[in-house]
Amino acid sequence: MRRKQKTYQKGETVMKKQEENIAAIAERIRGLRDIVGISAAEMAKALDISEQEYLEYEKGQTDFSFSFLYTVANELGINITDLIIGESAKLDIYSYVPAGEGIVLERKQEYEYRHLAYLFKDKKIEPFYVTVEPSDIYAATNKKTHAGHEFNYILExxxxxxxxxxxxxxxxxxxxxFNSIYPHAMQAENGKPCKFLAVIAK
Structure with a gap:
């Protein structure tokens, strides 16, 4: 007897894929942290959160912000895209990304970070196409920090x-x-999305 395949509505499919992606990233972080020999307490300190909060991330129970992934990647000595796609970039001459493409690192209600050079290895900078959506949440109350310097150019x-x-x-x-070690956040204005180029230097 042929088993009936479970079907999902569009929203359910997106949510299911997102949950699977979070779990896969969490597993990579756990494995790499063990290999490198960094304790959960040390990683939590680098992220300026409690060890209990950090372990919730490693269990795949909490979605990752860009700042979280960027800091973890730096502590592990790898590129942020290694955590997202599970393999290292291989290109070293040039990397071409067509319009509208690029790997999405963070996709929450307010932010979308789309990496524009994820295939290039040993990057000195991290270029992103960022979209900030309008939100009723006051961004200044939820500032994040990460290592490096950041350049933003407003496109729209x-x-x-x-x-x-x-x-x-x-x-x-x-x-x-600006120096991104200082806590920062962005708020779209006038009820419309803001799109900008962000370049982060290590």
């Missing part, structure tokens, strides 16, 4: 960048360079 829309105790309004054509 406008946003407020909160960094430290400062807030800077940015619109199309504006650019800003």
């Amino acid at each position: 829309g406008c946003m407020t960048l909160f960094i430290g105790e400062e807030s800077i309004y940015l619109s199309e054509g504006d650019a800003i360079y």
Whole structure:
């Protein structure tokens, strides 16, 4: 007797794939951390969270932010895309990404980070096409931090960048360079998405 295949609505399929992806990334982090010899307590300290919070991430029970993945990758001595796709980049002459493509590192309600050079190995910079969606949540209350310096160039829309105790309004054509070790967050303005190029230097 042929077994009836379980079907999913579109929303259920997306959610199921997202959960599977989170679990796969969590498993890679656990395995690599053991290989490198970094304790959960040491990783939690680098992320500025409690060890219990960190272990929830490793269990695949909490979605990952870009800042979390970037910091973990740095601590493990690997590229952030190694955690996402489970294999190392191999190109070393050039990497071409067609319009609208690139690997998505974070896809939450407010943010989408799309990596534009994920196939190139030993990168000195990390280029992203970022979309910040309008949100009722006040971004300044949820600032994140990660190592390196960051450059943002606004392509479309406008946003407020909160960094430290400062807030800077940015619109199309504006650019800003900042030390991303300081807590920061972005808020789309005027009820419309803001799209920008973000380049993070290690």
